[in-house]
Amino acid sequence: MNIEQHITTATIAAVKHLYDQEIPENQVSLQDTRAEFEGQITIVVFPVVRFSKKSPEVTATELGEYLVAHIEEITAFNVVKGFLNLTVADSYWLNLFNQKLLSPDFGAVPANGKKVMVEYSSPNTNKPLHLGHVRNNLLGYSVAELLKASGHEVYKVNLVNDRGIHICKSMLAWQKWGNGETPESSLLKGDHLVGKYYVIFDKEYKKEIEALKAEGQTEEDAKKNAPLIKEAQKMLLDWENGDEAVMSLWKTMNGWVYDGFAVTYKTMGVDFDKYYYESNTYLLGKGTVEEGLEKGVFFKKPDGSVWIDLTADGLDQKLVLRADGTSVYITQDLGTAQMKHDDFQMDDSLYVVGNEQDYHFKVLFLILEKLGKTWAKGLHHLSYGMVDLPSGKMKSREGTVVDADDLMAEMVETAKQKTEALGKVNDFSEEEKENLYQNIGLGALKYFLLKVEPKKRLLFDPAESIDFQGNTGPFIQYTHARIKSLLGKAGYDPVKGGAKNIVLTGTEREMIMLLAKYPAELIAAAKVYSPASLANYLYEVAKLFNKFYHEVPPIVKEEDEELKHHRLNISAVTAGILKSGMRILGITVPERM
């Protein structure tokens, strides 16, 4: 039993003994004692006052006396207004450290038997990935890793949007103006090459619209009548009919994109257990619509279109099948949700998708619930905010996007410059150096994007480079590298186990308390699907360690062997947590930097 549980139980007993009242456990409110007061754990006594019928000060004092008398580890108390500050014996903290934190499986949360799917990335195959996708990918990856680390069995899946009118636009433009250009001939990455034609399409399309407007058509008509868009629509129909030439072009160009994506994914360090392709799933969902009609959840309008009325739930009427019997977006998603569940039988399913689709997922989940899918309650939309530039939104057609590949390359380059300026790794081989720059540059980027709460929008200023100091990825990486260097120089031997007979410094005690929270932090962060929460915790750990490191005389030179070993133990546990926590964020911590 840990000390917090012990205190809670004893407080309940104390209230019974002192005031003959039954206080519910949730009324016993514990918190860490603020640094300016004596003690480590504080009971907020206001809730207890209701049972004691005495003033907060008197209640706190009586409670304090009882706890000191009944709990061996509590050696003293003080009362400040309505707060009862308890001093826990160093022997308890040292024991906690030696028994729990030093154990090799510390931080490993046991499996909880729950299966969860995380769908993320889900790119379109008509253009390369940009900064917005980067946030999606890092978030999806790290949430999946976080869920794994907190005991879930996790499947990462990627639902690729590989068909549709936007894909045809790139294909058509390439056919018309590409002159047979390939990634090999142009030396362009496949996804960038295809994206180039997507932009060309848009440019030519706009020209046609302008021309038609000059002939007197309205903007709306012009958009519909432009020959290019008609051709693209024709191409989409041909694709749906399996036209050989179109299919062949589609496969070729998508192949280029996949080659390009594979490189980007590899650099980002994300992976998937399974890919779904919309070209295989876009016809799904019609069965679900039938099912809904039979169950009376959906209704048919005279023109044959199928709807669901969600006005009673504060939403609107929603179309689920067109009058001509073809699918809309939500039709596919209904079918795909069913298929994913049939494939994996997971308990929970996460969709990592931007907040512009909040309404869509609300509707989707509600429909599945109304259809009586028992698994619908396990569906969750992990909604995240847009990444904005100082100039506003990124628009791929207007060329104001921050390209993922470019950005990552720039980050690595910046890492290189900063590292070279410090001149600490001149003895590294070229390969080691490249590896290090990669880790630091991407570490800075990933931490920058992940430390912000997912639902908040994120401002990225390309003119202002991402920091490498303070609350950043490199700061945490540096702390880790520094510890590793320390352990090496001091000849740290983990086998020696825990040190006894040590007097803890205040910061050491704080370290132990903070480090001990790691497993609870993992579970809490996973529960709210927030890598940001973990990121901030890791920052606290690194910051406190650095304080400790500066406060204490050089550990390497410490003559008291037991004290030296103890401080190395604290350092080693810190390094272990930083490493495993950062790995969950998708960030590699170097041994040296």
Added chain:
RNA sequence: GCAUCCAUAGCUCAGCUGGAUAGAGCAACGGUUUUCUAAACCGUAGGUCAUAGGUUCGAAUCCUAUUGGGUGUACCA
């Protein structure tokens, strides 16, 4: 219009199921290296927690309204 999210220091962000004098980083200013990596540490300065009510012993946190901003509201995806 309706729905929904956001609003905390000059800037970027923390702030757990309501709890003590609201915390970090960056930027600014001042200090720390004959000591284990100064990508570090210590200090100074910086706030009517958008506004107004309400609930409560206690509100940045919960409720209501208002203001400002984002997003959505297609037989697009």
